[in-house]
């Protein structure tokens with residue numbers, strides 16, 4: 463047992479524990495499936511984080527794109543406390559005030575026709591919920607998902623995630639009997655097109671190819687096609703304009719559900735409330751999670767009447783639609799509306815776009831900058847012509863940024879980590895212009911250091 467700080471009554475004095483003490487406890491008593499960073503968040507407010515040793519950081523990833531309003535937003539704190547004072551828990555089989563009100567609110571802000579919600583707990587179980595809804599309505603049972611997609615880590619969603627062999631080694635080996643057969647199609651990626659084509663002269667071949675795969679590569683029983691509007695874990699890649707118009711037609715023609723996974727992209731992240739508003743296409747279902755609970759666990763499938771079919775007790779988890787999460791979520795949506803945060807997120811996204819455009823001009827290591835509102839990916843390469851992935855350099859940049867007090871993320875087409883070569887920035891949608899400037903300034907300085915260090 464490590465030596466921990468105890469107060470006089472023998473209880474643990476949490477404020478006195480150092481980062482090293484907490485890390486020792488974690489190593490000793492936790493199974494850490496995602497590896498873990500030694501950083502211990504002790505306190506946070508807005509986009510500012512303080513670690514257990516009192517160091518301060520600027521958070522460019524909204525606590526892994528979960529606190530879209532920033533840490534400890536006063537409205538969220540108030541809504542959560544108010545709900546706890548009413549009833550901190552209501553079982554899923556009873557109606558609850560915050561759950562009913564949130565369902566109505568979501569229907570109000572969702573794209574037209576998506577007016578019901580199936581609540582879940584995390585993104586993965588919500589994606590499975592969407593699969594249930596699609597199967598019940600269509601009577602079919604196959605699913606199409608894209609290369610480099612990420613839809614979760616339950617068995618069915620893992621089967622629809624990633625395609626690279628290194629990911630198979632890391633996550634799928636040994637559990638094959640539980641991984642259902644999924645139909646995988648090449649993803650959109652205009653920087654590294656799997657078909658070696660160029661947008662727009664490609665005429666969206668990748669979207670039309672989904673139809674080919676349903677026709678030629680399925681057993682004739684496709685219940686749904688699932689896609690992220692901006693592939694996140696697969697390398698921060700936005701869908702090209704027009705992609706979802708084609709996909710909509712393909713799903714209609716094949717009488718299957720168009721399921722859009724907005725676990726990362728909803729709630730103002732990409733500018734509008736939902737990224738699909740940017741593309742102007744209404745799917746049959748939108749899956750939400752992560753930021754949906756305002757920092758508390760919550761997910762859901764927002765669905766049209768046509769697809770809102772489940773057999774009794776077909777789906778459900780004890781903690782779905784938790785009252786504190788739903789109360790916080792309701793308030794989060796109200797705040798986004800009240801404070802015009804969708805326009806603010808778009809404006810801050812444009813500011814990032816301009817500053818990162820200037821960084822692209824100055825730093826040869828940047829191969830591509832991809833932004834949609836505050837969903838931002840910066841792909842690092844060793845050579846702009848060959849596009850050789852700068853894996854080692856990206857890892858170094860990310861850790862150096864943390865040393866310099868800037869927390870950002872990393873992802874990329876080759877898993878498991880640390881093989882990513884795409885930096886991710888997804889700050890709170892409340893981020894202010896001076897904070898955007900500070901994030902870009904630190905990144906600029908670190909990229910200069912990286913180019914000198916790696917001789918680029």
Ligand SMILES: Cc1ncc(COP(=O)(O)O)c(C=O)c1O
Pocket residue numbers: 584585586587589612613614615690694695723724725726751752
């Ligand atoms: C697009 C997308 N879908 C689904 C999931 C799964 O969500 P969760 O980790 O909450 O189960 C994630 C998580 O990263 C995600 O990014």
